[in-house]
Amino acid sequence: MISFSHVYKRYPGGLEALRNITFTVEAGEMVFIVGPSGAGKSTLLKLAAAIERPSSGSVIVNGQNVSALRARAIPFLRRNFGLVFQDQKLLFDRTAFENVMLPLHINGFERREAARRVRAALDKVGLLAKEKARPVTLSGGEQQRLAIARAIVHRPAILLADEPTGNLDAGHAAGIGELFRSFNQVGVTVVIATHDEALAERLKPRVLSLKEGAIVA
């Protein structure tokens, strides 16, 4: 499903974020990418979602070589993914409902069908009662769950999450972990970049350990 082979990523100025990364994530797997800050976890996720391109090596998603993809094809590649960002990237001038609606709007869903799916997604993360609330009025944990609802509402095959429990207390983090497990159980491929060891302990995923841009385990 996702396959990296001999991937290097260098930034201008000589910083080498990733060095000779080779791994494969099979469909339906749950994989954690762990390591200290600055190890290259976020960069790895960005390469998978074609937000950035590798300096060398190949990234293959769903049989498509991401670095060879034309700019016009990238949006369609991204629709395979549900993305949960480190900074969530919620839109603060819209309600929770409208935030979750955005991917369906982009995918061209008919309005009524879309509304039904938005409610289903909000229900799944336990925010159905707050569909009219603005993100500012939500707690940190609720905001994170809203971001997850937006990531899964169009039923992507792959869920990529960058530090989804980053600034949550243990109780909320556990709840989020359960959510990811439930998506994985219905066949969604889940890749999570995190340094939350408790989360890894609980979900027992396959673990890729990064250090200074290279896989160490």
Next chain:
Amino acid sequence: MRAWLWHHLDTFVTTLARFARAPAATLFNVGVIGIALALPASLYVALSNLQGYAQAFASDPQISVFLALDAGRAEVEGIEARLRQHPGVRELRYVSREQALKELKASTGLADVVDSLAQNPLPDAFVVQARDATPQGLEKLRDEASRWPKVSHVQLDAAWARRLEAGLRLARLAVGLLATLFAFALVAVTFNTIRLQILTRREEIEVAKLIGATDPFIRRPFLYFGALQGLAGGLAAWAIIWIGLHLLNGGLAELAQLYATRIELKHLSAEDSTSLLVFSAWLGWFGAWLSVNQHLAQIEPR
């Protein structure tokens, strides 16, 4: 296909809602565009009205053939026959020198002066309507007739109308230049409006790109906005001209009554109105397109 149509309708409605959310800004933008368009468009209206009058004269140009004062009856008839047989002549009217004198007395109010003349100074004349009304055709006929014996002078009555037309052509060029300048202003206004919108919606665009929105999808609401704003500006210009003409026609009616004639300024024709609206919508769309292309590329998600 249906989803696609839905999406367009949706964008349209959302755009209208965006106008409604900032009524003051919308009003000012539409006003600026309306005034910028109304200036060249009203000049155009003035020109087409003038042109209408010029054409009424110039479209049926006459040639007056004046005979020599000493032309006798037989010579007049000879020339009449010659004109009648001429292939370039469509219609012919004979004005005898007596009749001309009578018309002069009646129409100018110079009866006393005319009566005091010892003899009739006016020649016999033919008023000719040419089959070929182009300037070249008219001049050819004039040159030919003026070489005939006992013809003293041939006059093209449409000469002044043609001079007016030449003047109008120049004025039309000026209107064209003005229209180009104001069209540029319209594009600039839209460009700037859209630039501000893109800046304020930067986050939304970034997120949309991250979750798989295509460039046309992101561009579409801005293009709609530009086109609709242009269209509204066009409508405003149309209304400005309509109100202006309405007021002027009121004043003109009074003036015309004093001169016992009827003058009425015509509004833009249906075709011209449609062109104005289509053109203003297109300019708005174009300004938005330039702006979106310029600024969207700068927003790449990180």
